[in-house]
Amino acid sequence: MMLTGMHVAIIGGDARQLEVIRKLTELDAKLSLVGFDQLAHNFTGATKMYIDEIDFSDIDAIILPVHGTNLEGKIDTVFSNEKIFITEDLLLKTPKHCVIYSGISNSYLDELIKKVNRKYVQLFERDDVAIYNSIPTAEGTIMMVIQHTDFTIHGSRIAVLGLGRVGMTVARTFAALGAKVKVGARRSEHLARITEMGLEPFPLHDLEKEVRDIDVCINTIPTMIVTASVISKMPAHTLIIDLASKPGGTDFRYAEKRGIKALLAPGLPGVVAPKTAGQIIANVLSQLLFYDLTKRKGNA
Template sequence: MLTDMHIAIIGGDARQLEVIRKLVELDSRISLIGFDQLDHGFTGASKERMDEIDFSDIDAMILPVSGTNSEGEVETIFSNETVILTKEIISETPEHCIVFSGISNDYLNQIVSGSNRKLIQLFERDDVAIYNSIPTVEGTIMMVIQHTDITIHDSKVVVLGLGRVGMSVARSFSALGAHVKVGARKSEHIARITEMGLTPFHLAELEHHVKDIDVCINTIPHLVVNASIISKMPAHTLIVDLASKPGGTDFRYAEKRGIKALLAPGLPGIVAPKTAGQIIANVLSQLLRELVQQREEKK
């Protein structure tokens, strides 16, 4: 149980509702910031404004999956209020306070480290990323069905990257009958692609493998699908970019060429927010329980 633990949940989308529900069940005291337009009420959770919180009493701070933007603004789907997280706010928290976020950026890294607090990026954890790849794959399949006029079966698909998402995407499209090629750089990834029964290639040879494809799915958060690569693709090719913003595709050039390119980060929160929220909630509750246990052992 998390009795007497005071947690600030700042902003977020429908996934955060599952986090709130789980933490309420564990008897924690929750301050909700950026939820003033949320109709649902949770016993043990109070809606508050940023300037109403006594941050010196906060044991943990939970941000949305997206963390903050480069100016410190936090996404607030359930509020029209602009919520900004600053170094001063984090510095008001107790030294043991931990900041949780899905991903991070230079701004968030700097204000947390500058306050001598600990930041945990949930999406850097293998368990979260692997579980999260399930709704990501389902959302990708949905998008490909919606935006093409062919079946996935017998289509030619290129997947870029064999990380935790890339592996799940490649395996699933192959299971649906697509002819899947996977581009990677590491020799161990090339070996794994071969072991999976798929066609591997080195990313340096990408332009030679897109000349007859129907779908290109990118998971690499760097500019991989550039203008030179896009110029080699058939006009009917669909690009689905699953990498975090701004993605790894030259969207301007794709539009110029008339190739449909979709940036689709955060698919789990769109296609399956309840499941995606439960994944985050389960891992968060486990980490918070460990934190409580560590404190008890120090006493």
């Protein structure tokens, strides 16, 4: 599986993008790197450039950072002070077959992609990426619980909210460490799966009752679920870790008022294991790029 002849622009990002660059250069793709001018390392086959130096009419794919852009189209990069913006004019210069990749999206990117009519892939919407990423997420959650409590995980009472791709891994991991784990879910098949996993299930409409005796609450649901009413029923020592994407699903204002420690922790893979998180993205990206290249050659 080689990417010979494919021209990819990698624009901004953090340490995870270095694994993407490494993987794609190994596969013989031609890379233009924007927002990496302060990176000491050089990659064979990859050229550091400023965004206005790129001929976008020759670009087959654009890889944005995991977080995409902000709501003004600005891209963050830890390897440059260059101010980088993704605009409609810029994307309209690309060939119609050009595919844009990012981890997640927002209203600015959604509207922009609609205007320019290009294929857009949100990697973190894919089951494979989310499941692979749940592994460093669970490890990072363990780290946070150890840092912010004065008791062992073994024997502690932990409530995990949601049995999605992250919730399942987190619940299983804490149970393996000897915690008494109960999992809240809405769907009957999820409650059945929780029972099959040897954990204690409860319907989320019983959440206020179920938090009365817990030590740690780990939320994975990206809607307001850990409300002031729920927090008011928790023991004073409870630690809340919210793994949902910003702004999370916790009333952080009330938690602070009540004196309960509540931490929003999205993007843990990039914090605790950037190399592994980058390899996960790189492996899936290389497969998708190869598919696009093969498909384009087949249509040629």
